[in-house]
Amino acid sequence: MARWTPHADERLIKAAVELFAQRGYEETTVADIASRAGLTKRTFFRYFSDKREVLFSGAQELELVWVRGLREAPEDAGPVAAVEVGLEAIAEMFTERHPFARIRARIIAANPELQERELIKLEKLASAGAIALERRGVSADAAALAARTGVGIFHLAFGRWIAQDDPGALGRLLRESMGELRKLLTT
Amino acid sequence: MARWTPHADERLIKAAVELFAQRGYEETTVADIASRAGLTKRTFFRYFSDKREVLFSGAQELELVWVRGLREAPEDAGPVAAVEVGLEAIAEMFTERHPFARIRARIIAANPELQERELIKLEKLASAGAIALERRGVSADAAALAARTGVGIFHLAFGRWIAQDDPGALGRLLRESMGELRKLLTT
Numbered sequence: 001m002a003r004w005t006p007h008a009d010e011r012l013i014k015a016a017v018e019l020f021a022q023r024g025y026e027e028t029t030v031a032d033i034a035s036r037a038g039l040t041k042r043t044f045f046r047y048f049s050d051k052r053e054v055l056f057s058g059a060q061e062l063e064l065v066w067v068r069g070l071r072e073a074p075e076d077a078g079p080v081a082a083v084e085v086g087l088e089a090i091a092e093m094f095t096e097r098h099p100f101a102r103i104r105a106r107i108i109a110a111n112p113e114l115q116e117r118e119l120i121k122l123e124k125l126a127s128a129g130a131i132a133l134e135r136r137g138v139s140a141d142a143a144a145l146a147a148r149t150g151v152g153i154f155h156l157a158f159g160r161w162i163a164q165d166d167p168g169a170l171g172r173l174l175r176e177s178m179g180e181l182r183k184l185l186t187t
Numbered sequence: 188m189a190r191w192t193p194h195a196d197e198r199l200i201k202a203a204v205e206l207f208a209q210r211g212y213e214e215t216t217v218a219d220i221a222s223r224a225g226l227t228k229r230t231f232f233r234y235f236s237d238k239r240e241v242l243f244s245g246a247q248e249l250e251l252v253w254v255r256g257l258r259e260a261p262e263d264a265g266p267v268a269a270v271e272v273g274l275e276a277i278a279e280m281f282t283e284r285h286p287f288a289r290i291r292a293r294i295i296a297a298n299p300e301l302q303e304r305e306l307i308k309l310e311k312l313a314s315a316g317a318i319a320l321e322r323r324g325v326s327a328d329a330a331a332l333a334a335r336t337g338v339g340i341f342h343l344a345f346g347r348w349i350a351q352d353d354p355g356a357l358g359r360l361l362r363e364s365m366g367e368l369r370k371l372l373t374t
Contacts, residue, residue: 078371078374079371080371080372115307116303116306119303119306119307119310120302120306123306141343141347141364141367142367142371144343145339145340145343145364145367145368145371146371148339148342148343149339149371149372152332152335152336152339153332155335156331156332156335177328177332180328180329180332181332181336181372182372182373184265184266184267184329184332184333184336185267185336185368185369185372185373186369186372186373187265
């Protein structure tokens with residue numbers, strides 16, 4: 001009987017990121033990743049359909065955290081206040097992933113196909129956010145605007161976050177970007 | 188000697204859109220398009236690498252019009268005011284393309300690969316806009332924020348424009364979306 005391998009997915013992700021950083025994404029194979037994690041290729045394929053999938057394994061969790069934030073914002077919060085709660089939740093989720101996020105961003109920047117996938121991920125985040133806001137009673141137009149603006153802010157602040165060294169800075173950078181946008185739109 | 192064919196690209200686009208609307212995008216071939224336009228396949232391929240390209244032939248012009256609007260905004264216009272000029276320019280460009288835009292949107296909505304391409308187009312629009320704003324002396328952060336916000340507004344207002352019947356409504360819908368966002372961010 002096969003032994004149960006606890007946290008195999010986390011070990012595979014960690015191994016993959018180490019190898020991507022050391023050897024490059026293109027040069028790393030699934031066999032390399034599995035072997036570095038002390039696991040088999042078969043175990044790898046139980047979690048990921050290919051090595052690209054390792055880079056996007058956080059997408060579902062990101063959407064979940066974002067939508068949950070929007071849902072759990074105080075009842076009297078307007079659409080933008082709810083978006084701000086969603087962004088805080090995202091910031092918390094990412095804090096410990098700073099090294100991974102930096103390596104990942106470098107790989108994605110060098111690969112147009114992965115960039116497309118990243119854009120689709122953000123687009124889904126905007127749609128899911130809009131639906132969550134509508135369920136709070138926000139009109140469809142305002143929900144789409146607020147969610148899309150939130151995802152735009154996330155996109156920009158995330159870029160600033162990985163360009164600097166403090167893993168805990170994402171929350172502040174998100175708030176700063178939102179504040180800047182507010183200022184730009186009112187002056 | 189081959190005869191010169193004036194406006195061959197416009198004729199091909201018109202023929203393609205008619206056929207896409209009548210028969211469906213998948214069912215229309217390059218040969219069908221060329222024949223409907225009274226041209227040869229060879230002429231088609233002088234303008235477009237494939238039939239998908241017909242749907243994105245306006246992307247370069249869109250970027251040009253947008254960036255020109257940003258550049259030509261009054262010198263004392265801040266980043267968002269410049270973005271508003273860029274959006275007005277886009278609205279003008281699209282007014283006479285309402286029937287095409289509606290058919291095109293339906294085709295794209297049904298085809299994930301085309302959706303990806305559409306997202307990349309919008310992403311390029313945001314980058315090009317940010318660069319144009321930086322050249323106006325806007326800081327990199329504010330330029331990225333304002334340009335991305337403008338493209339988000341365009342994306343949403345465009346969706347509303349093709350969902351209604353007035354070809355001339357895009358400018359108003361863009362202004363309304365911008366006004367709504369302003370209100371959302373300040374209340």
